Amino acid sequence: MTFSPRWLGLVLPLANVAIALAAAGLLVLAIGENPVEAMGIAFRGALGSGNGIGYTLHYATSFVFTGLAVAVAFHAGHFNIGGEGQALMGGLGAALVALALPDLPWPILLPLAILGAALGGAAWAAVPGWLQAYRGSHIVITTIMFNFIAGALLVYLLAGPLRMAGSMALETAAFAPAARLPSLADLAARFGVDLPRTPLNLSFAMALVACLAVWVLIWRTRLGYAIRTVGANAEAAAYAGISPARVTVIALALSGALAGLMATNEILGVQGRLINEFAAGAGFVGIAVALMGRGHPAGILAAALLFGVLAQGGAELSFEKPAITRDMIVVIQGLVILFSGALEGMVRHGGLVLAQRLGRKAVPA
Amino acid sequence: MRGIDKRFGAAAANRAVDFTVARGSIHGLVGENGAGKSTLMSILYGFHAADSGTIAVNGRDAVIGSPADAIRLGIGMVHQHFMLVEAFTVVENVMLGMATGFLTAKAERGVRARLAELAEAYGLAIDPDARIADLSVGELQRVEIVKALVKGAEILILDEPTAVLTPQEADRLFVLLRRLAGEGRSIILVTHKLKEIMAVTDHVSVMRRGEMVATLATGATSPRELAELMVGRSVLLDPDRNARPPGATVLTVEGLSLVDARGHLRLDDASFEVRAGEIVGVAGVSGNGQSELLDILAGLRQPTGGRILLDGVPIRPGDDPVALRERGLRHVPEDRLRRGLVAAFDAADSAVLGCTPEPAFGPGPFLDRAAEIADCEARMASFDIRPRAPTLGTALFSGGNQQKLVLAREMERAPRLLLVGQPTRGVDVGAIAFIHARLVALRDAGAAVLLVSSELDEILALSDRILVMCGGRIVGERRAGETDETELGLMMAGLHGRAA
Numbered sequence: 034m035t036f037s038p039r040w041l042g043l044v045l046p047l048a049n050v051a052i053a054l055a056a057a058g059l060l061v062l063a064i065g066e067n068p069v070e071a072m073g074i075a076f077r078g079a080l081g082s083g084n085g086i087g088y089t090l091h092y093a094t095s096f097v098f099t100g101l102a103v104a105v106a107f108h109a110g111h112f113n114i115g116g117e118g119q120a121l122m123g124g125l126g127a128a129l130v131a132l133a134l135p136d137l138p139w140p141i142l143l144p145l146a147i148l149g150a151a152l153g154g155a156a157w158a159a160v161p162g163w164l165q166a167y168r169g170s171h172i173v174i175t176t177i178m179f180n181f182i183a184g185a186l187l188v189y190l191l192a193g194p195l196r197m198a199g200s201m202a203l204e205t206a207a208f209a210p211a212a213r214l215p216s217l218a219d220l221a222a223r224f225g226v227d228l229p230r231t232p233l234n235l236s237f238a239m240a241l242v243a244c245l246a247v248w249v250l251i252w253r254t255r256l257g258y259a260i261r262t263v264g265a266n267a268e269a270a271a272y273a274g275i276s277p278a279r280v281t282v283i284a285l286a287l288s289g290a291l292a293g294l295m296a297t298n299e300i301l302g303v304q305g306r307l308i309n310e311f312a313a314g315a316g317f318v319g320i321a322v323a324l325m326g327r328g329h330p331a332g333i334l335a336a337a338l339l340f341g342v343l344a345q346g347g348a349e350l351s352f353e354k355p356a357i358t359r360d361m362i363v364v365i366q367g368l369v370i371l372f373s374g375a376l377e378g379m380v381r382h383g384g385l386v387l388a389q390r391l392g393r394k395a396v397p398a
Numbered sequence: 399m400r401g402i403d404k405r406f407g408a409a410a411a412n413r414a415v416d417f418t419v420a421r422g423s424i425h426g427l428v429g430e431n432g433a434g435k436s437t438l439m440s441i442l443y444g445f446h447a448a449d450s451g452t453i454a455v456n457g458r459d460a461v462i463g464s465p466a467d468a469i470r471l472g473i474g475m476v477h478q479h480f481m482l483v484e485a486f487t488v489v490e491n492v493m494l495g496m497a498t499g500f501l502t503a504k505a506e507r508g509v510r511a512r513l514a515e516l517a518e519a520y521g522l523a524i525d526p527d528a529r530i531a532d533l534s535v536g537e538l539q540r541v542e543i544v545k546a547l548v549k550g551a552e553i554l555i556l557d558e559p560t561a562v563l564t565p566q567e568a569d570r571l572f573v574l575l576r577r578l579a580g581e582g583r584s585i586i587l588v589t590h591k592l593k594e595i596m597a598v599t600d601h602v603s604v605m606r607r608g609e610m611v612a613t614l615a616t617g618a619t620s621p622r623e624l625a626e627l628m629v630g631r632s633v634l635l636d637p638d639r640n641a642r643p644p645g646a647t648v649l650t651v652e653g654l655s656l657v658d659a660r661g662h663l664r665l666d667d668a669s670f671e672v673r674a675g676e677i678v679g680v681a682g683v684s685g686n687g688q689s690e691l692l693d694i695l696a697g698l699r700q701p702t703g704g705r706i707l708l709d710g711v712p713i714r715p716g717d718d719p720v721a722l723r724e725r726g727l728r729h730v731p732e733d734r735l736r737r738g739l740v741a742a743f744d745a746a747d748s749a750v751l752g753c754t755p756e757p758a759f760g761p762g763p764f765l766d767r768a769a770e771i772a773d774c775e776a777r778m779a780s781f782d783i784r785p786r787a788p789t790l791g792t793a794l795f796s797g798g799n800q801q802k803l804v805l806a807r808e809m810e811r812a813p814r815l816l817l818v819g820q821p822t823r824g825v826d827v828g829a830i831a832f833i834h835a836r837l838v839a840l841r842d843a844g845a846a847v848l849l850v851s852s853e854l855d856e857i858l859a860l861s862d863r864i865l866v867m868c869g870g871r872i873v874g875e876r877r878a879g880e881t882d883e884t885e886l887g888l889m890m891a892g893l894h895g896r897a898a
Contacts, residue, residue, distance in 0.1 A: 254763045255754050262751065265742040271698060272729070272737040273752035274720035 045381060046325055046332070046373060050339065053368040060364065066356055078349025079342040085349070087217070087231025093341030094233075094298045095120075095312075097240040099319025100326060100333040101247050102154075102292035106172075107328050108251055109284035110264035115161060115176030116292040117316025118183030119154040123293025124300045125187065126153025128195070128205055128307035131212035139211035146212045147239075147297055154293020155286040157183060162285025166278035172285070180316070191309050203309035214302040234302030236294075240337075243291060244330035250287075260284050292316060321370040340366065402451035404437055411437040412448070413608045419553070419601075421456075424575055424585040426595040426616065429605035430628050430798075430826030435588050438605070439555050443475045444468040455553070474546025478558040480538050482530045489513070489526045492545050512548045520577055535685070536567040543574070554578065555586045560594060564683050565854065565887035572598045590827070592621040593855075604628055629828040644862070645674035647710070648815050648846035649695070654704035656690050656870075664690045665701070666870040672815065677837065677847040679861030679878075681854060683890050687870035688850045689732060692819050695848070696729040697722045708815065720755060728808040732819030732850065738804040739792050746788035749774040749807055777806035782832070798829035805833060815846045822856060834860060854883050868892040 058068035079089045099116040106113035113119075130149035134142055161175035191203040198206075214235045218228040251257040259280050262270040267277040299311045318340050325339070326332030347362030404412040412434045419425045429435045440446045442453065444462040453460050455471045462468050468475075482491050492509050493502065510526055517523045524533075524540055533541065539559060546554055556575075560568040575585050575598060587599060595602050596616060603613040604627040612627050649672040656665035665687045672678045682688050693699040695706065697719045706713045708725055719729070731737035739748040750759060750770050758773070760766035774788035781802040783795070792800065801821065809816065821837065822830045837860060841847050851857050857864055864881065866874045866889040874889045 253765055253767060255760070255765050256763060258747070258750075258754050258765050261743070261747075262740055266736075266740045268737050269740050269751060272696075272719065272731055273754075274697075274718050274723070276718075 041381075042327070046327070046336070049325070049373040050369060053365070053372040056368050056372075057365040060361070061357065064356055064361075066354055071350060071354060071357060074353050075346030075350045076342070077346075078353075079346035083229040084231060085345055087229055087233040088348075089338070089341040089345040090237055091232040091234075091298070091303075091341075092344040093337040094237045094240045095295045095315040096318050096322045096337035096340050097334060098243065098295040098298070099292050099315050100322030100337050101243055101319075101330065102288045102290075102295075103319050103323035104326070104328040104330070104333060105247060105251070105260070105291060106158075106284055106288035107323060108257075108264045109260045109281060110267070111162075111165065111172045111281065111285065113158065113161075113176055113285065113288045113292075114173055114320065115158060115179045115183075115289070115316070116295075116319045117312050117314070118176070118180035119157045119289040119292035120295040120312040120316050121183040121187050122157035122289075123150040123154035124296035124307050124311055125190070126150050126156075126293060127212075127296050127300050128208070129153075131208040131301070132195075132205060135209040135212070137211065142209070142211045143214070143301075146208075146301055147294070150293045150296045150301070151290040152293070153296075155290040158289020158292065159282055159286040162282040162289075165285075166281040184310070187307075188309060191307065195307065197306075204304075205307040207306045208301075212301065213305050214297060216302070232303045234298065236298040236302045239294065239297060241334075243294065244334050247291070248330045256280075256283070292319070318366065321366065321373070324370065325373040339369075343369070399438070399442065400452050400454070402438065402441060402453075403449045404434075404441060404446060405449055411608055412441070415451070415605070415608070415610045417603060417610060418613075419584045419586055421584055422579055422582045423600040424579050424587060424598055426599035426602035427586060427588045427605065428590060428592065428595055428602060428624060428628060430590075430828070433605040433628070433826075434608040435605055436557070437608075439475070439557065439586070439588060442468065443473060443555060469549050469551075472550055472552035473555070474549060474551025474553070475555040476539065476542040476546060476557065476559060478561060480542055482538060482541060484531045485529070487527050487529055488524055488533075488541055488544075491530060491541060492548050494545075496549070509548060513544065516544055516547055520574060522574070535562045535683070536564075536570075539563070539571070551583070553584045553586065555588065557588045558590070559587070560589070560591065561852070562684050564891045565883060566891055568594070591855075592624050595624065596621060606630055625827050629826065642675060642842070644676035645844065647671050647673050648708065649848065650707040650710070651695075652705050652707075654691070654694065654701050654706065656687075656694065656699070657702045664870050665694070668704070668867075668870075668872050670865055670872060670875070672846045672848050674814075674846050675841055675844050676862040677841050677849055677860050679857035679864045680848065680850045680867055681857045681864055681886050681890060682852070682867035684852050686867045686890075688867055689819070690870075691867070692729070692732065692817055692848075692850055695817055696727070696731075719752065723752065723811075726812075726814030727817070728811055728813035728815070729817045730804055730808050730819060730821060732823070734797075734800050734804050735793075739800055741791075741793040743792050744789050745778075745783075745792055745795065745803060746771045746774040748792040749777055749788070749803055751807070753807065753811070777803065777810065780810065781806040781836075796826075798825040801825050802829065802833070805836065809836060809840055813840075813845050815848070816840060817848050817850075819850045820852065821849070822851075822853065830856075854886055857886070858883065866890055 061068040061071050079085050099120065102116050102119065103113055126149035127146045130146045131142070134145065157179060161172050161179055164170040164175050165172040188203065191205065195205045197204060216234045217237065218230045220235065221228040251261065259270065259275045262273060262275055263277045263280045270277050295312065295315055300307055304311065322333055322336040322340055325336035343362060343366055347359065350357050351359050351362065399415065399417040402412050402415040415434065415438055417438060427435050437446065441448045442462065444464045444467050447463065453462055460471055462471065483494065489506060489509055492513065493505060496505060513526050522540055522544055524537060524544065530538065559571060563571065579585050589595060599616045601613060602616050602619065602624065604611050604624060606628060651671065652669050654665055654668040658664050668691060680688050680691070690699065694701045697717055700715055708727060735741055740751060747770070750773060754765060759769050771788045775786065777783065778786045778788070783799045783802045783806070795803070805821065818837065821833050825833065837847060849857065849860060858878070861878050864876045864878060864886065865872050866886055868890055869892060873892065
């Protein structure tokens with residue numbers, strides 16, 4: 034077993050990001066822009082104003098949900114690539130509740146709509162989970178396919194049964210106000226605090242609660258123990274009397290529920306109606322967030338904030354520097370994924386060698 | 399090899415080790431798990447580079463940076479876990495890693511010729527076109543030896559070569575090794591079986607904690623002296639045994655059969671019983687149905703025929719390991735890292751594997767981490783598991799301490815019936831004595847124990863009754879003290895009739 038000091042776990046993700054940003058800087062240089070200036074614009078855009086921070090946290094909220102979703106499945110040893118489709122079905126679940134029961138008061142309707150989002154995502158993920166557990170169909174393949182099915186299903190519903198009468202857009206009618214999550218600016222106004230108007234809403238607080246809940250689930254419950262055992266050693270799980278098949282379905286359903294909750298941010302919190310393609314890639318960013326965060330809620334929160342900064346800062350950057358398009362931001366995200374996921378072992382090796390050298394100097398043999 | 403040093407992180411695996419093997423001799427290398435034998439051999443075979451020290455082959459300094467260098471210098475290695483491609487034939491496996499050019503036909507002719515020569519010279523007859531998957535363990539080992547000889551090995555390293563052989567197969571191996579040594583080849587025999595060292599080697603070197611503590615002429619030493627050198631203190635090789643008459647029948651097995659998915663009969667009409675206060679040993683060469691028997695009894699596999707009664711009550715097909723545990727059945731699986739523990743967990747998490755439903759570990763859905771750690775500390779204290787660190791990764795404990803963790807978890811829950819598979823595989827001499835004493839104490843406390851082991855010595859030392867399995871059948875039953883290794887060995891090989 035290799036010896037690996039604790040601080041390495043904190044330093045490595047930062048080193049990975051630094052290398053990814055350096056590589057991105059070279060790219061910016063290659064298209065004839067000043068990377069230092071570009072980075073300055075991006076960070077000011079994301080964190081330099083109350084408005085920017087609001088947007089950054091709004092993006093981060095979605096990434097926390099989808100990141101936690103990937104992490105829960107990952108602890109059970111499965112790669113859930115279907116966060117995108119599960120988020121869309123979460124939106125559908127929330128919309129069905131909100132549109133079917135518009136007359137309920139908010140203390141009942143809002144929790145039901147949130148539950149609808151979780152159930153929609155859970156149901157959509159449980160099917161690939163069941164196929165993996167009892168039919169051996171690989172979850173990576175089925176969850177990817179389910180993304181396409183979810184996208185197509187949503188288009189069909191929004192163009193047909195759920196379309197608002199008289200509208201040409203792919204969207205439903207607006208939900209009753211009782212089904213909407215209040216924005217943080219509105220909440221703050223009640224207490225006499227003046228915040229800039231941004232899409233940031235109460236689902237941000239829900240995301241923080243979800244981080245804590247996932248930590249408790251994975252490390253402090255019997256179910257979490259079962260999930261970790263199945264993920265680490267399915268044979269040992271069977272020996273212990275834990276059914277790997279059952280736990281796989283449960284873990285995938287929980288994973289899908291978290292991905293579905295992403296819809297509370299965009300659909301219940303911002304749009305107030307179900308629209309097409311609202312997940313906008315958050316399901317895929319969640320994979321990177323979970324990898325960077327090493328499956329731990331604290332790490333996922335930090336990684337989601339970083340990707341929130343990239344999303345908001347990138348939007349500002351492409352606005353101010355037309356040469357740097359939004360695609361460039363996708364490239365930078367890709368580089369972060371590359372260095373924190375695929376090439377993680379490379380940096381880790383360097384870190385271990387460094388740690389050993391430092392260790393040796395500290396303790397002369 | 400002179401002054402070999404090797405460190406892994408903070409741990410010194412080899413410290414200033416000197417090791418010399420004379421041409422034409424069989425040299426034993428013994429030591430506890432983690433004493434540095436494997437590291438030393440890995441350095442000789444080029445898997446690891448030494449931090450310092452020199453290696454000389456035939457008096458000439460040699461740099462061994464990879465197994466390819468080692469092979470060029472005439473060093474061959476037969477690993478404990480065979481390095482063969484199952485889907486390939488014998489010839490294809492022997493050719494693996496040889497320079498053949500683009501087309502292999504010419505090299506293949508050469509290899510076939512060499513195989514024929516070796517078969518002639520040493521009686522090493524193997525069908526060159528047999529598929530590896532179809533060969534027995536003894537034959538696989540011959541393929542490994544032939545592989546090394548074809549590549550021109552003058553120094554042959556064998557790592558625990560007899561672990562999977564019957565005593566008779568082991569004897570044949572030793573005859574072969576003698577003949578190879580007689581022709582001037584040098585054999586290094588890495589083992590923890592002191593009896594083999596005494597039987598076949600000319601010299602023996604003992605390692606302890608990364609250091610070479612002694613090199614002796616085999617004729618001038620004894621198993622007791624070697625055991626004491628290995629652990630650094632005196633050890634008790636045989637546990638006390640004052641068997642009292644056994645009590646009520648705890649486990650009854652009637653006509654148990656298993657046909658696997660490929661249609662092979664793995665377990666054939668096995669019937670026996672185990673009573674309270676007795677240890678029943680199941681002897682047999684690995685792969686003759688013992689593992690399947692354990693799996694079925696532990697509720698991990700469904701039999702295709704027969705029935706099992708625990709305390710007179712039948713086990714139903716739906717009874718999973720959780721239900722069986724509630725009825726007092728505990729199971730120490732044969733392979734601790736495959737089943738008994740989770741390598742990626744810390745010790746505290748591994749110490750409650752299969753026990754999490756117990757109410758002591760938290761209310762409702764919650765798992766009480768503090769209770770888990772306290773439980774692990776108690777296990778570590780009573781089974782002397784080192785280091786006493788519940789939050790240390792399971793994989794960072796030595797094999798012996800990992801095994802003790804599994805044993806403590808299963809044995810300290812007052813089992814009615816304990817199923818034990820290979821309780822001391824890969825465990826050092828000191829820990830073996832401890833584990834044996836604990837098993838005997840559990841029996842004396844009135845538990846029924848079913849012991850499956852491929853170590854005949856262990857079966858003979860612990861069992862009150864011995865069942866012998868061969869080809870999925872129970873081919874014989876003997877009372878302890880009324881049989882010996884030779885008879886059991888013949889029965890294990892299926893050469894002794896079913897007659898009692």
